[in-house]
Amino acid sequence: MASRKIEVVEKKNLVSPPVAVIISVLFPGLGHVLIRKLNRGLLIMASIGTIIGLFLWRIDLLAHRETDFISQYLKALSRKGFFIGFITLAIVILWLWVARDTYLHATRKKKGGFALFAFILVMFFAIGWQISEIDLKKAVTKFPDAWPPLSKILWPWEAAFTRATEELSASTEILIGSEDQGPPPIPVEEPGKPYLRSTPNFGKLSSLDENNNVIKGTILHLTGKNFKPNTLTQIWWFDALGNEFRPRQDGKYTSVTTDDKGNFEYDLVMPYRLIPPSAEGKILNKVEARQVTEVGSLIPADPLKLTFSLIIETIFMGMMATFFGIILSIPISFLAARNIMKGSWVTMLIYFITRTVLNIIRSIEPLIWALIAVVWVGLGPFAGIVALTVHSIAALGKLYSEAIEGIDHGPIEAIQATGANWLQTIMFAVIPQMIPPFVSFSIYRWDINVRMSTVIGLVGGGGIGFLLVQYIRLLDYKAAGIAVWFIALTVSILDYVSAEIRNRFV
């Protein structure tokens, strides 16, 4: 080989150093271009242009009522002094720095240099900080607000278990109106059974006058017997339609504690209740004394039971979606494998179309597919499965097709050379190469699908997310916490299991 001399040709500047500096001051970056530092110059131009553009936009947002630039700038400065001042100063420094950089490069005293761009990056961070409304102070000072729900989510287990309750109650009927309408009979006392009577057992409900002042109703003297001793007893009111509610007296729910013998006396003001205009004749309400006590050992509470059943639903949603995804993506993956499809232009066209469609489907998040699926098949786990299946087909189709493309042709040739037929060649040379990536990708996908199905419920796709979003909207943070814990537990177990399985195969 003929040896070649490497000639280093110094390209001459188009302008002298002082001129380059002046041009740089007038138009930052142009000076660099004229001394043949094209990339550096263009990068400086683009950076400064972007910074100034963003800066002007922020000023305009801060003071959009002002008309001319000066007053806009001053208004913005008064509102966000630190930010506006800092960026203004930084732009001035940058301007001078670019001029100096032009001079150093023009006189060949310097090559490269990243400090200038590090400075530009700092400016972008400052602007980004302002644009994205980062407020660390708020994050710290407002944290106590977040603590009550957060602590409930972090430790929700009081809500996970409960005890069976035993209810002890007795009631008596109250006539709304005067005695001459015929008050209801007084209940008969039976030994050993809770008993409640009211004196009188008729009267007027509380009502409002024209000025919305409360006119107190009749005071009922309640006598309770044969209840559990020393236990809080709630007083409930049933209106004529059977709706029950707890009346309040002085802002507190009415309740009374029984004495050592299980008896109590209580004065109840008849509560405020509108009587339906259609009501005719005798209107009977009911007052009830009720003791609710916990008995027996701890049993799982509803949130725990619901969470558990929905976690199972979630895991199976992920599994079914993966199953359908695998079944449907295997044939598609062959259409998307270049080495299979390179035969003719028709097959290549199919290859390109398949690839493009898969890429488009894959780039749409499962959550968005779920929104579409909910419209398609209605709320519930099936919508979630449809959404995850669609996304799985696209993702697995791509992964499988790449596995097919990556197949080693050598063993195929070797097995053919032994006199094996087509099926034997597939079984001995192709399948052994395909199984590990297929299994690995499928398990990985199952992992992803279960993780996705925990959030797909947020948009109505069934599974645990459905429950979680309900609890959060009801502000039931403890129940939500139970769901969150179960999601975390399931996902991490699955993560571990799928990693183990994949390790064995790859």
Added chain:
Amino acid sequence: MLEVKNLTKIYNDGTVALDDVSFTVEDGEFLVIIGLSGSGKSTLLRCINRLIDPTEGQIIWDGKDVTSVKGAQLRNLRRQVGMIFQHFNLVNRSSVMNNVLSGRLGYVDPWKSLLYKFSPEDRKKAMESLQMVGIEDQALKRADELSGGQQQRVGIARALMQNPKMILADEPVASLDPVLAHTILGYLEKLNLERNITVMCSLHYLDLVQRYGTRVIGLRDGKLVWEGDNNAIKKMSDAEFKNIYGEEAERVSAGSLTGGEV
């Protein structure tokens, strides 16, 4: 006897890989094919067991025209011809045993074989083949756990399972160091001498060519440019050598190694 008559192969993209090549190989010969990369050696070997279909010409083996057979007849031809590859072409994730047993595929019941079921005789034969190449203790390992030299021995054992009358070896030692090269070629020579298996082998190092070949053909740009016996290659002149390998070629030696098993 193998007769190659006017063999020509033109690939779809227009590349002429073989251009009117004719020669004969007697049974029991150790024929070495030399030539630059891309000179058509691999194509020639693959035409003989029809992994590649020749464009023109004939290959006649034991009086039968190889170029025209199809289907079951073709598989019957292939199973009598063992093949060894530069990159071993083992199924990496299968066990050594399964790789060796796959050499039996042309003989066994196709349906049974699909479930990887082989008769005890075949398994015994596989162990014997592995013993012959000295790696019977590796039988249960995965093929890719073995070193390059061991993998090529698995390749030989696989070819042996075919009870081959002929072995085609496509640069069997090009991926191995010179010491292993002698070991591998030693096995091929042993099979050639003891079992009278015809060997067609492409090689690069002239030392190895001189040591193992009973006859040599040289290819250049798909044309047969040299043919001679072992004596002739030992006396090959620089001019002849350059005719095969081109003007820029120098004689490459496999080092100061002497032949024989290592």
